[in-house]
Amino acid sequence: MCDFFVLRLNLMEELAAQKNWTDEERLELAARLDAELDAFIEGLEKKRYEEGWPEDRWQEEMDKHPFFMKKAPQPGDEVHPMFEGLQKLKYDPEENTRDELALNYKEDGNFYMKHKKFRMAVYSFSEGIKSKTENPDVLAVLYNNRSAAHYFIKNYRSALSDAQRALFYKPDYTKARWRAAQCAHELDKFDVCTQLCEELLEVDVDHKEAKTLLHRTKMKKLETERNQRREAAEAKRRLTRFHRLKDAIEQRAIKFDDQRLGKKKEVTEELLRPKFLPLEDHPVHLDNYPEFLFSDFQQQLPETATMSDCLATLFAEPMSCDKANNYRQGNVHVYYENRKAGLVHKVALEKTIAETIAEKGFFVSGGALLFYVVPKDTRIEQEFLNQQRRPMVYS
Amino acid sequence: MDTVKELVQFMQPNQRLDLKAVALTHVLGLTGSAEGKEAILSLDDMLMAIFGLTYDDNHTVAKDAVLSLINLTAEEQGAVQVFELAKKVQPTFEIVNVAAKQICDDQSDLADPWSMVLSNLTRVESLVHEILAILESSEQTLPRLAKAFAQLDYNKKKARLHYLAPIFCNLTQVPRGRELCCQARYQLLEKLLPFASFEASVVRRGGTIGILKNVCFDAVYHDVILNEQDSILVAILQPLCGPEEYSDEDNEKLPIELQYLPESKTREEDPDLRKMLLECLLQLCSTRRSRDILRAKGIYEILREYHKWEAKVGRDSDCLLACENVVDILIKKEEEIGLDNYKTEVEVPADQSEKFVQEDAAYVKTLLD
Numbered sequence: 001m002c003d004f005f006v007l008r009l010n011l012m013e014e015l016a017a018q019k020n021w022t023d024e025e026r027l028e029l030a031a032r033l034d035a036e037l038d039a040f041i042e043g044l045e046k047k048r049y050e051e052g053w054p055e056d057r058w059q060e061e062m063d064k065h066p067f068f069m070k071k072a073p074q075p076g077d078e079v080h081p082m083f084e085g086l087q088k089l090k091y092d093p094e095e096n097t098r099d100e101l102a103l104n105y106k107e108d109g110n111f112y113m114k115h116k117k118f119r120m121a122v123y124s125f126s127e128g129i130k131s132k133t134e135n136p137d138v139l140a141v142l143y144n145n146r147s148a149a150h151y152f153i154k155n156y157r158s159a160l161s162d163a164q165r166a167l168f169y170k171p172d173y174t175k176a177r178w179r180a181a182q183c184a185h186e187l188d189k190f191d192v193c194t195q196l197c198e199e200l201l202e203v204d205v206d207h208k209e210a211k212t213l214l215h216r217t218k219m220k221k222l223e224t225e226r227n228q229r230r231e232a233a234e235a236k237r238r239l240t241r242f243h244r245l246k247d248a249i250e251q252r253a254i255k256f257d258d259q260r261l262g263k264k265k266e267v268t269e270e271l272l273r274p275k276f277l278p279l280e281d282h283p284v285h286l287d288n289y290p291e292f293l294f295s296d297f298q299q300q301l302p303e304t305a306t307m308s309d310c311l312a313t314l315f316a317e318p319m320s321c322d323k324a325n326n327y328r329q330g331n332v333h334v335y336y337e338n339r340k341a342g343l344v345h346k347v348a349l350e351k352t353i354a355e356t357i358a359e360k361g362f363f364v365s366g367g368a369l370l371f372y373v374v375p376k377d378t379r380i381e382q383e384f385l386n387q388q389r390r391p392m393v394y395s
Numbered sequence: 396m397d398t399v400k401e402l403v404q405f406m407q408p409n410q411r412l413d414l415k416a417v418a419l420t421h422v423l424g425l426t427g428s429a430e431g432k433e434a435i436l437s438l439d440d441m442l443m444a445i446f447g448l449t450y451d452d453n454h455t456v457a458k459d460a461v462l463s464l465i466n467l468t469a470e471e472q473g474a475v476q477v478f479e480l481a482k483k484v485q486p487t488f489e490i491v492n493v494a495a496k497q498i499c500d501d502q503s504d505l506a507d508p509w510s511m512v513l514s515n516l517t518r519v520e521s522l523v524h525e526i527l528a529i530l531e532s533s534e535q536t537l538p539r540l541a542k543a544f545a546q547l548d549y550n551k552k553k554a555r556l557h558y559l560a561p562i563f564c565n566l567t568q569v570p571r572g573r574e575l576c577c578q579a580r581y582q583l584l585e586k587l588l589p590f591a592s593f594e595a596s597v598v599r600r601g602g603t604i605g606i607l608k609n610v611c612f613d614a615v616y617h618d619v620i621l622n623e624q625d626s627i628l629v630a631i632l633q634p635l636c637g638p639e640e641y642s643d644e645d646n647e648k649l650p651i652e653l654q655y656l657p658e659s660k661t662r663e664e665d666p667d668l669r670k671m672l673l674e675c676l677l678q679l680c681s682t683r684r685s686r687d688i689l690r691a692k693g694i695y696e697i698l699r700e701y702h703k704w705e706a707k708v709g710r711d712s713d714c715l716l717a718c719e720n721v722v723d724i725l726i727k728k729e730e731e732i733g734l735d736n737y738k739t740e741v742e743v744p745a746d747q748s749e750k751f752v753q754e755d756a757a758y759v760k761t762l763l764d
Contacts (some may be wrong), residue, residue: 202542205580215624222651229655233640236658 093131102133102142109145121149140170147179156186174203178210185213190221252354255363303354307334307347311373326375333381335372336362342389347371399425399434399441406444412453419448419459426466436467436476439484446481446488454504461508468515478522491516491529498556499539506543506554514558517565527572538581545586560602563587567609577610577619584610588630591672597665600634604668607631611675614738620679621688625650631675632697634663639700641693648693662704666711673717680724681738687729695725712762716755 053061062068066083079087089095090104105128112121125146133139147162163180166173177196184193197214200207308329315328326332334347338361345361356362357369374381404410405418422445425431435441445467448460468474481488490512497509517526530536543549544559563583566572576584590603607630610616620627629652636653638660646654663669676694679685689695702718705711724732734740743751 198542201582202538205538211582219651226651226654229657230646232657233655 098131098133099135099138101131102128102135102138104128105131106138106142106145109142109149113145113149116152118149118152122146122153125149136169140166140173140176143169144173144176144179147176147183151179151183154186156183159183160187160189160192172203174200181210181213185217185220188220188224190217190224193217194221252358254357256365303357304352306352307349307356307371310353311349314373326378327373331376332373333376335374335384336370337365337372337389338363339365339389344372344385344389400438403438403440403444406441406448408447408451412456415448415451415456416453416459419445419456419463423459423463423466426463432467432470432473435463436473439480442467442477442480443484443488446484446490449493449505458505458508461505461512465508465511465515468512471519474516474519475522478516478519478525489529491526495530495536495540498559499536499543501543501549501551503550503554504552506550506552506556507558510554510556510558510562514561514565517562520568523566523569523572527566527569527575530566531575537575537583541581541583541586544590555596557596557598558602560587560590560599561605562602564602564605564609567606570613573610573613573616576606577616585626588626591630592633592663597668600663601665601668603630604634604671607675608671611678614678614681617679617682617685621685625652625692628679628692629653631672632694635669635672635701636660636697637662637700637704639704641696645693645696648691648696650692653697662701662709666709666714669705669709669711669714670717673714673721676721677717677724680721681736683729683732683735686725686732690725695722698722698725706763710763712759715762716759 063070064080064083066080066086069080069083091101093101096104105124109121109124109128112118112124125142128142129139129146143162143166147159147166150156150159150162160180160183163176163183166176167180170176177200181193181196181200184190184196194214194217197210197217200210201214204210311329311332311334334349335344336347336356337344340363341361343361345359347356353369357364372384374384399422402418402422405414406422407415422435422441425435435445445460445463448456449464451457451460464477468477478490481490494509494513494516497503498506498513500506503509513526517523530540540559540562543556544563550556563576567576575581576587584606587603587606590599591607593599593603607627610627611620611631629650632650632653636656638656638658641649663672676689676698679689698718698721702715702722705715705718724737
């Protein structure tokens with residue numbers, strides 16, 4: 001480059017010496033210059049330019065260059081030496097005072113905030129806090145800004161504690177207080193939120209948002225408290241109902257086949273909960289038609305009803321699967337199973353449910369009263385009676 | 396009399412501490428009796444000396460001075476005299492501002508006694524306007540007093556500040572006081588209300604209920620009271636509610652704060668306060684709109700349970716009558732009532748009015764067997 005420049009200069013001198021130029025002369029000179037330039041270039045050492053970026057990877061290189069990169073290197077990435085140098089200038093504790101360092105990180109964080117990179121912002125502000133600056137204003141800003149970053153990614157707990165720390169360093173930090181109030185509201189910390197809102201209103205009575213939030217948090221608190229009270233009342237009601245039921249069961253000496261032996265006979269809610277999926281309420285009566293593997297449920301049956309009454313309700317509507325109309329009043333037998341002994345007992349149809357339950361062999365099974373209905377004196381009845389039944393084994 | 400006069404010379408700020416203390420103890424003793432009070436109130440010099448000693452560096456002296464002021468302002472005449480003299484002396488003793496400042500100062504030892512002085516002064520109706528104007532002259536004073544009241548640990552020297560309740564109650568005697576309380580901007584009332592069921596102090600509770608009564612007797616505020624927020628209504632009803640269980644349907648009607656109250660809920664113990672609350676409700680029954688709101692919010696259901704309780708447990712016949720007065724109105728259909736506003740549309744002739752009072756008195760006697 002330098003040689004070329006000198007050459008031109010000489011030419012210029014030569015040119016300056018001459019005065020009147022004709023067109024031919026000019027053309028001649030141009031041709032001569034071209035030839036000389038070619039000769040010069042020809043004479044240069046033949047070597048490739050290798051300092052630049054390789055053609056196939058220039059985009060990659062461009063991205064690495066701190067001047068052109070489109071995104072900041074992530075922690076762990078290999079960094080460009082130039083970037084490293086700049087980083088050193090900006091982040092080296094030996095090049096910067098603690099305050100400068102903290103402020104540099106703050107700038108970074110703010111930059112990330114602007115670009116909605118909240119996690120990176122949290123990282124930058126954390127680094128700033130780690131820089132051990134003792135300047136309370138800087139610390140307040142760092143905590144406040146980290147709180148903001150946390151807030152945007154809905155880390156309300158961290159956002160609240162950061163905002164509170166910012167307030168510790170700068171008690172009149174309205175922005176931090178307002179964010180703390182919002183976080184407290186999100187976290188259902190009603191009393192904290194109320195106090196923060198009141199502090200905000202003390203400084204500025206016309207802080208509309210604070211007023212609204214104060215009201216909202218109050219309503220939310222009232223509702224939560226009401227719900228707790230309602231649940232308590234509900235639980236109490238359930239308990240009294242259960243106790244009444246328990247007393248009734250114990251009074252009638254009803255036996256359960258899934259009650260563990262050996263232990264003191266205790267009626268638990270678990271025992272009373274029907275184990276058959278479609279049933280959810282407590283007192284249940286269940287009729288089974290083994291022939292069709294089909295079950296019918298009756299709930300809320302008075303214990304003074306007789307089995308005949310029961311059947312009457314059952315047969316009020318003819319069953320779709322009973323083509324032969326075998327299942328009707330007077331044409332069926334009802335049994336219950338004693339799973340403990342592996343036996344079946346016939347139910348006297350004129351007995352009330354209460355009386356049947358009181359029989360020695362009757363056990364409540366799976367939280368329900370289970371009866372089997374079969375057509376009288378048929379093959380089905382025989383099959384049902386001759387079924388293999390083994391006494392239950394207890395663990 | 397002369398001996399009292401002689402004490403004045405020992406009560407100058409630059410006097411020896413022991414002399415000041417002894418003289419003041421003596422004065423404080425005197426303010427305890429009617430004659431002593433009269434003697435002191437007749438001596439402007441003495442009062443001025445007491446004013447001066449409220450600033451004393453020695454805590455005991457300052458406290459005794461303020462305690463003397465409490466006694467001296469206990470009756471209306473004394474209160475007026477102290478207030479007027481404080482204005483007259485040179486330089487003026489700004490008794491209201493001093494009191495307010497001490498109450499608002501969370502480090503003050505004298506916050507409680509000063510609140511009693513202010514409570515005494517504000518009780519005199521003729522002074523309230525003037526006192527209110529002084530308190531209002533700085534925008535911060537009233538909100539700060541409200542804060543000192545609402546925040547139970549406000550005073551770091553363990554002053555309880557219960558007497559702020561009667562102060563606010565007294566201030567709401569006059570329309571301007573009610574207006575300030577109900578202003579949405581400062582939400583003063585909002586802060587005071589929860590103390591209507593503050594169990595630990597009957598002074599606080601009583602004062603707050605007094606505020607409620609003052610506000611309810613002013614029909615201007617009925618719309619404010621019966622807004623969708625219910626906070627005032629809740630404050631009135633909460634002390635009247637007991638632990639009784641309501642059906643889910645009835646519970647839904649009640650303001651949210653009163654739904655599903657726990658078994659531990661108790662009612663206001665003081666029959667006078669219960670009666671005041673019931674009178675508040677009666678005032679709210681005056682217009683058709685408010686009656687409709689009260690019915691919709693399940694007030695009738697609350698009073699039904701309350702009446703049973705009062706007849707059996709509370710056993711105060713005045714309260715029973717007050718309760719029945721409200722129920723009698725609420726139980727009626729609007730067609731039966733047939734008028735919009737009891738207060739403006741019904742006029743009771745003087746002789747009738749007396750008759751009603753007598754009938755009520757006779758009826759009250761029959762209420763409890």
